[in-house]
Amino acid sequence: MTILITGGAGFIGSHFARRMVRRHHVVVLDKLTYAGNLENLKDIREDRELSGRFRFYKGDICNQELVDHIMSAENIDTIVNFAAETHVDRSILSASTFIDTDMKGVFVLLEASRRYKIKKFIQISTDEVYGTAHHGAFKETDPLNPSNPYSASKAGGDRLAFAYWKTYKLPIIITRASNNYGPYQHPEKFIPLFITNAIEDLKLPLYGDGKQERDWIHVEDHCAAIDFIIENGQDGEVYNIGGGNEKYNIDTALFILSVLEKDKSMIENVKDREGHDRRYALDCTKLKTLGWLPQINFEEGLRDTIKWYEMNVSWWKQIKNDEFKKYYQTQYNHRFACKN
Ligand code: NAD
Ligand code: DAU
Numbered sequence: 001m002t003i004l005i006t007g008g009a010g011f012i013g014s015h016f017a018r019r020m021v022r023r024h025h026v027v028v029l030d031k032l033t034y035a036g037n038l039e040n041l042k043d044i045r046e047d048r049e050l051s052g053r054f055r056f057y058k059g060d061i062c063n064q065e066l067v068d069h070i071m072s073a074e075n076i077d078t079i080v081n082f083a084a085e086t087h088v089d090r091s092i093l094s095a096s097t098f099i100d101t102d103m104k105g106v107f108v109l110l111e112a113s114r115r116y117k118i119k120k121f122i123q124i125s126t127d128e129v130y131g132t133a134h135h136g137a138f139k140e141t142d143p144l145n146p147s148n149p150y151s152a153s154k155a156g157g158d159r160l161a162f163a164y165w166k167t168y169k170l171p172i173i174i175t176r177a178s179n180n181y182g183p184y185q186h187p188e189k190f191i192p193l194f195i196t197n198a199i200e201d202l203k204l205p206l207y208g209d210g211k212q213e214r215d216w217i218h219v220e221d222h223c224a225a226i227d228f229i230i231e232n233g234q235d236g237e238v239y240n241i242g243g244g245n246e247k248y249n250i251d252t253a254l255f256i257l258s259v260l261e262k263d264k265s266m267i268e269n270v271k272d273r274e275g276h277d278r279r280y281a282l283d284c285t286k287l288k289t290l291g292w293l294p295q296i297n298f299e300e301g302l303r304d305t306i307k308w309y310e311m312n313v314s315w316w317k318q319i320k321n322d323e324f325k326k327y328y329q330t331q332y333n334h335r336f337a338c339k340n
């Protein structure tokens with residue numbers, strides 16, 4: 001395969017590039033927004049053997065000319081689209097880039113895929129498109145009910161991809177994964193924010209009562225599932241990818257503090273996220289029946305992740321820079337001011 005990984009300098013995309021470049025030619029297209037980081041790909045770029053099968057383009061998936069150029073110059077036969085604006089809280093502050101990348105960007109990639117007769121297009125969607133799971137677990141056939149600008153724009157991309165299968169028989173597969181954790185995740189997200197704040201002796205801002213539930217999957221398990229789906233999935237299908245680790249946020253926060261041997265008084269209950277989905281839960285029978293199972297135990301995976309952040313302070317300190325501090329003030333000052 002010659003595989004185009006969009007958003008490959010982000011958290012999940014960089015893990016996926018690292019996995020795939022061992023066996024395939026990999027081309028990464030990434031805009032390097034605040035969330036993109038070439039450091040995440042450093043080991044590939046510095047490896048003599050792997051770098052020979054690896055190309056990086058800085059650019060926007062909304063740029064049709066650039067996408068067309070890459071498709072023909074690199075002979076792309078497979079696309080895995082990770083590129084997205086991904087943080088729910090940022091989408092609540094301002095949704096515009098989410099609409100551009102998570103919807104229009106998908107359109108540009110789909111159109112190019114038609115023109116260049118792509119063999120496989122994987123649209124990386126999310127479990128957030130289902131909205132809150134009031135009871136039970138969502139199946140792939142359940143209706144979509146997104147509740148924030150991020151998940152609504154992802155639902156748009158998800159359904160547009162499906163439309164290109166139905167209408168043009170473009171070989172599309174859609175994946176909807178649950179919450180990922182692991183090394184290289186941007187410290188704006190819950191687990192790395194809480195780990196790095198705890199290391200820095202800063203308060204951990206827990207939204208609302210902390211009784212929201214998330215199903216955590218290790219990023220390596222997620223990437224293995226996508227790899228498996230490329231080989232074994234059926235075109236036109238949607239696959240849920242969950243870790244089977246449903247946890248209350250408060251319990252995850254307490255676990256992090258216990259591993260770091262910090263006091264639980266560091267947790268501060270702050271003003272809740274607007275429109276906060278209370279619970280996510282996925283029924284993954286479809287993928288399990290096909291032969292995939294997650295391998296990484298949550299407590300072990302989280303311990304290793306915490307260790308990684310302890311060992312890679314310079315990686316996240318570069319990200320928690322002045323610009324991040326400004327964002328943090330905008331996002332959190334009012335939350336701390338009106339505690340739950
Ligand atoms: P991330 O924010 O860490 O990375 C996103 C990457 O996309 C960044 O490198 C960024 O520079 C790039 N990007 C943004 N806009 C772009 C554009 N217009 N053109 C090209 N590149 C652009 O995100 P992540 O957590 O790695 O998520 C990757 C994908 O997986 C997203 O599509 C997300 O919706 C989906 N997803 C994430 C999770 C999760 O828990 N993190 C769970 C399910 C699905
Ligand atoms: O479920 C998949 C989704 O998971 C992905 O599609 C998104 O890209 C990804 O960001 C993630 O969305 P969440 O909103 O679930 O993740 P986040 O890390 O922002 O928050 C996880 C939970 O922790 C959520 O219930 C909100 C809570 N939280 C988060 C932050 C940043 C806090 O309590 N305090 C915080 O400071």
